[in-house]
Amino acid sequence: MSKESDRGEKMKNKNIYKIHLIGIGGQGTIKASTIIGEAAMKKGLNVVMSEVHGMAQRGGTVITELKIGEAQSPLIEEGGADLLIAFEPTEALRSLNKVGRDSFVIVNSSPVVPFTVSLGISEYPELSSVFKELKTKIKNLLIIDAQKIAKEAGSIISENMVLLGAAAAIPQFPIDKDLIIQSMKENLPPKSIETNLKAFESGFAEGKKGGKSIGI
Amino acid sequence: MKVKEILTEKEGGKLFLLGNEAAVRGALESGVSLVSTYPGTPSSEIGDVFCKIAREAGVYFEFSSNEKVALEVSTAAAAAGLRSFVFMKHVGLNVAADSFMSTVYTGVRGGMIVLSADDPSMYSSQNEQDNRIMARLAGIPLLEPSNPQEVKDLMKFGFELSEQFKIPILMRTTTRISHMRGIVNLGPVVKGKEKGVFEKDPAQFVVMPANMVARRKELIEKLTQIKEIANNSPLNKIIDKGGDSFGIVTSGSAYNYVMDVVSENNLKVKILKLTFSHPFPEKLVLDFINSVDSILVVEEVEPVMENEVLAIIGKYNIGKKVYGKLDGTLPRIYEFNPDIVSAGIAKIIDKELIKKEEFSTKLPLPLRPPVLCPGCPHRATSFALKKAIKKLKLKEEDIIYSSDIGCYALAIQPPYKMADYCISMGSSIGIGCGFAKATNQKVISFIGDSTFFHAGVPPLINAVHNKDNILVVILDNRITGMTGGQTNPGVPIDGMGNSAPEVSIEKIVRGVGAGFVKTIDPVDLKKTEEIFKEALQFKGVAVVITKHPCAMITDAENRKKGISIKYTINQEECSKCLICVKNFTCPAIYIEKDGSVNINSLLCDGCGVCAQVCPKKAIEVKK
Numbered sequence: 001m002s003k004e005s006d007r008g009e010k011m012k013n014k015n016i017y018k019i020h021l022i023g024i025g026g027q028g029t030i031k032a033s034t035i036i037g038e039a040a041m042k043k044g045l046n047v048v049m050s051e052v053h054g055m056a057q058r059g060g061t062v063i064t065e066l067k068i069g070e071a072q073s074p075l076i077e078e079g080g081a082d083l084l085i086a087f088e089p090t091e092a093l094r095s096l097n098k099v100g101r102d103s104f105v106i107v108n109s110s111p112v113v114p115f116t117v118s119l120g121i122s123e124y125p126e127l128s129s130v131f132k133e134l135k136t137k138i139k140n141l142l143i144i145d146a147q148k149i150a151k152e153a154g155s156i157i158s159e160n161m162v163l164l165g166a167a168a169a170i171p172q173f174p175i176d177k178d179l180i181i182q183s184m185k186e187n188l189p190p191k192s193i194e195t196n197l198k199a200f201e202s203g204f205a206e207g208k209k210g211g212k213s214i215g216i
Numbered sequence: 217m218k219v220k221e222i223l224t225e226k227e228g229g230k231l232f233l234l235g236n237e238a239a240v241r242g243a244l245e246s247g248v249s250l251v252s253t254y255p256g257t258p259s260s261e262i263g264d265v266f267c268k269i270a271r272e273a274g275v276y277f278e279f280s281s282n283e284k285v286a287l288e289v290s291t292a293a294a295a296a297g298l299r300s301f302v303f304m305k306h307v308g309l310n311v312a313a314d315s316f317m318s319t320v321y322t323g324v325r326g327g328m329i330v331l332s333a334d335d336p337s338m339y340s341s342q343n344e345q346d347n348r349i350m351a352r353l354a355g356i357p358l359l360e361p362s363n364p365q366e367v368k369d370l371m372k373f374g375f376e377l378s379e380q381f382k383i384p385i386l387m388r389t390t391t392r393i394s395h396m397r398g399i400v401n402l403g404p405v406v407k408g409k410e411k412g413v414f415e416k417d418p419a420q421f422v423v424m425p426a427n428m429v430a431r432r433k434e435l436i437e438k439l440t441q442i443k444e445i446a447n448n449s450p451l452n453k454i455i456d457k458g459g460d461s462f463g464i465v466t467s468g469s470a471y472n473y474v475m476d477v478v479s480e481n482n483l484k485v486k487i488l489k490l491t492f493s494h495p496f497p498e499k500l501v502l503d504f505i506n507s508v509d510s511i512l513v514v515e516e517v518e519p520v521m522e523n524e525v526l527a528i529i530g531k532y533n534i535g536k537k538v539y540g541k542l543d544g545t546l547p548r549i550y551e552f553n554p555d556i557v558s559a560g561i562a563k564i565i566d567k568e569l570i571k572k573e574e575f576s577t578k579l580p581l582p583l584r585p586p587v588l589c590p591g592c593p594h595r596a597t598s599f600a601l602k603k604a605i606k607k608l609k610l611k612e613e614d615i616i617y618s619s620d621i622g623c624y625a626l627a628i629q630p631p632y633k634m635a636d637y638c639i640s641m642g643s644s645i646g647i648g649c650g651f652a653k654a655t656n657q658k659v660i661s662f663i664g665d666s667t668f669f670h671a672g673v674p675p676l677i678n679a680v681h682n683k684d685n686i687l688v689v690i691l692d693n694r695i696t697g698m699t700g701g702q703t704n705p706g707v708p709i710d711g712m713g714n715s716a717p718e719v720s721i722e723k724i725v726r727g728v729g730a731g732f733v734k735t736i737d738p739v740d741l742k743k744t745e746e747i748f749k750e751a752l753q754f755k756g757v758a759v760v761i762t763k764h765p766c767a768m769i770t771d772a773e774n775r776k777k778g779i780s781i782k783y784t785i786n787q788e789e790c791s792k793c794l795i796c797v798k799n800f801t802c803p804a805i806y807i808e809k810d811g812s813v814n815i816n817s818l819l820c821d822g823c824g825v826c827a828q829v830c831p832k833k834a835i836e837v838k839k
Contacts, residue, residue, distance in 0.1 A: 024584065026819075034397070038217060038232045041399050047232070048363070049397040052339065059587040059803055070479075072363070073472030074396050077554040079572030090582055096575040114584045118797045118807050119630055122583035129579060137575050156818055186217060 007043075007176050016069035017174045018076045019167075020098045023062050023087030024112050028160035031187065032085075033064040035164065039175045039183040040068045050074035059114065061091060068174050079103075082172065085163050087146075088112050089130045096137070104140040106166050106207075108159060110147035142166060142207060149202045155192065158199035165203025177204065223269040227404040235393045236261035238364035238400050239303070239331060242371025244273055246327070249298035249408035251277045252286040254670065255699035256305030257340035258394040259333035263303075263702060263711070270712045274407055279702050279711040282641070282670040283308035287315050287330065294324035294384065295421060296412030299375055303331035305340075306347050311641065311671070313350075319384055320354045321431040322421050326412060327375030328384040330356075333394045336469075336516045336551035340391075342621075342640065344549070346518040347388050351494045355435050356386045357442050358494035359451075360468045364398040366491065372403075373451070381438050390516060392469040392551065443495035451491040452500055459484030462565060463508030465501065465521055467493055470514045473557040481569050483561070496524045505534060512564060513540035516552050539564055586626055590804040591767035591821025594624045594691055596738040598632045599800055599829065601660070601689065603741075604748035615658045616651050620644035620672075622664035623697045631801055634662070642671025645679060645688055652684040658752070659686040666696035666704040668721060673728070679757045680729045687751050688730075688759045690721055693766040701768050725759045732758035739764050741828045767821050774822070781822030782838040783815050789834035800829045 023029035030051050040047040051064045065076045079100035086092030092107045116122040146162040168177050188196050222241050239262050253263045270277035280286035283304045290302035309332045335341040351358035361367040374385040419427050463486045466474045471489050488504045513522040522540040539545040546560040562569045588595045619625045619635035628635035648661035663672045696702040703709050710716035725733050732754040738744045751758040796805050804819035827835040
């Protein structure tokens with residue numbers, strides 16, 4: 001991709017860019033997805049999105065899917081996601097059926113261990129084996145410590161914007177960075193916008209670099 | 217986007233709207249005057265938007281005490297000539313069904329739309345009922361949108377049709393429509409009438425048998441005329457991708473999957489999209505059947521249209537194969553997706569469809585069931601009750617926990633395991649009455665504040681009158697929590713944000729005549745445990761009201777006030793007894809790899825109940 005303004009040109013003729021986001025209730029998965037969707041609309045692209053509300057929201061897995069381009073249904077077929085953004089390492093594995101050889105995968109390296117593990121009714125695999133599994137399968141893999149980067153930006157709550165920033169840095173990502181920023185400003189509380197923009201920029205820089213080593 | 221823009225964005229603009237938000241805009245563009253609901257996923261966000269904008273829009277909006285009341289409020293408004301809109305989740309229509317059925321007979325004057333949000337795959341529901349069948353049972357015209365733009369546009373169409381035939385209209389969405397976002401092109405917002413006038417006509421509006429005999433005949437005549445409109449409606453359209461051997465009849469979400477699969481594989485098929493699908497457009501479907509060799513019906517959940525297609529084939533003696541759910545081409549259960557639809561089509565056509573390579577993992581993945589939030593007062597209630605039970609040496613097998621629809625049912629999870637039976641809104645007490653009569657086990661019924669107002673009062677009256685021996689725990693968290701935090705009659709604010717009389721649960725319970733009534737703040741674990749001990753030993757109907765605001769409310773208030781209290785574990789004092797982890801189980805408390813117990817301060821809500829739980833007093837406020 002040579003110029004920012006070339007982004008998304010392909011979407012205008014029948015190509016569909018499919019994004020699958022998976023996180024845990026409270027991590028801001030839906031917010032990040034809505035920001036992408038509104039930015040796509042600003043670019044003049046068609047976009048549909050699916051989100052989960054209600055009972056599954058609290059502490060459970062939250063999945064959203066976006067299809068940018070001339071799609072009718074907001075659900076992505078197995079193996080069909082161009083981009084998977086996982087807000088938690090094991091959640092990336094949970095959605096592995098959505099990605100294939102050419103997919104791009106961004107993973108937050110900070111684990112969130114559910115109470116079921118403390119109670120001994122489920123198991124949290126060794127992080128190193130999670131990353132190893134991802135590395136052997138995914139060619140385009142970006143593992144970033146979004147929690148640490150968000151903390152440095154000013155608030156741990158901005159993890160979602162770090163991941164969004166990293167996504168925006170992917171060459172194939174169909175939406176220009178400035179449209180994402182504009183959409184962030186319209187969707188986030190003015191009070192926290194500075195921190196969020198900082199988190200987004202750090203994530204973007206991390207994405208450009210291709211992810212920092214996290215010691216694995 | 218800010219919520220307000222759903223009202224303020226001008227004609228010609230566009231917004232990236234949820235199906236539910238599009239329903240709001242559609243109602244506003246139709247000049248709606250009155251809107252009512254009882255919250256239920258997947259329809260809840262419609263109310264969440266109305267409660268924020270109704271005042272400014274000049275629309276009356278209320279959270280009614282249950283769906284039947286909500287429907288009656290809207291019905292009366294429509295009888296008075298106003299446009300009204302009532303919405304609920306699919307099982308909410310069961311609660312409203314008695315009045316719903318009659319409203320179709322009596323008819324309306326102003327337009328009225330009833331929206332039912334069905335939940336295929338049961339993401340937040342107890343069943344997978346398909347309310348397109350309800351449309352047939354009631355004899356009500358049915359609209360099935362496929363995306364947010366259609367939701368918005370169908371509101372307008374629905375109101376006009378409703379007024380033309382003086383009949384309410386049912387709109388059926390599904391989770392994937394209600395919770396789908398898409399770009400919606402906007403029309404102008406129209407201000408509705410402020411007040412109507414009810415012109416009396418008992419022959420129409422009083423359901424005496426003699427009156428309704430005439431109305432029944434009239435209803436069938438109306439449906440015959442409406443069927444003609446459905447036959448010719450541009451809402452029902454044929455998408456011709458070339459070839460005339462294979463036709464697909466579809467609607468709602470299923471239509472989207474069909475279109476994506478057909479387009480991705482360049483399939484030569486004819487698609488009939490039915491949006492105005494009851495009365496079933498027989499003539500249109502007959503012509504379609506005649507134009508193809510075989511037919512596949514793609515629909516969620518029940519084979520409703522498939523049966524209609526088969527009836528047409530039988531009626532006109534046509535020898536054509538119909539594929540669908542009945543012959544196993546497509547599954548009968550759960551929601552569809554592109555993969556399911558693709559697999560179904562592949563079974564019929566002689567062509568390999570695109571199937572992408574996908575990955576999988578053999579690593580064990582942690583379970584993340586929905587849990588009570590950090591700071592949830594229901595955890596304190598459950599913990600104190602469990603302790604009281606232990607102190608009284610009651611055995612778990614001698615107790616029946618009759619739970620209800622609400623967050624407290626999440627106590628079904630270990631370590632509490634305090635939900636043995638739960639079937640519908642308000643059922644905990646009625647089920648409790650039955651168990652109290654049928655067994656010698658101790659019955660404990662749990663019900664939330666909103667659910668108590670919804671359907672908990674009649675069974676409590678029943679328990680008192682029939683001398684049942686049950687403990688009813690009313691968990692009053694000052695909100696309708698599980699659906700996202702709506703107001704209810706127990707709080708001093710109404711659905712439009714105006715101040716309102718607070719209906720006292722305790723006064724209702726006392727008025728009904730329960731023998732033992734106590735209200736307690738469950739965050740005081742010791743006192744709560746003492747009261748539960750007393751209540752458990754009481755013979756008759758004992759009611760304990762545990763009153764403490766939902767963590768969503770306290771969190772929001774603390775944020776506003778700039779208060780941030782976090783708890784931490786003093787590692788020198790901690791004996792690693794793990795009571796806080798294994799018995800109390802707050803999601804913020806976890807065991808580190810080195811075996812130490814810690815509190816995740818990002819999750820901690822600062823409620824401090826864990827500090828009361830710790831026998832070593834090792835949990836303290838973080839400085």
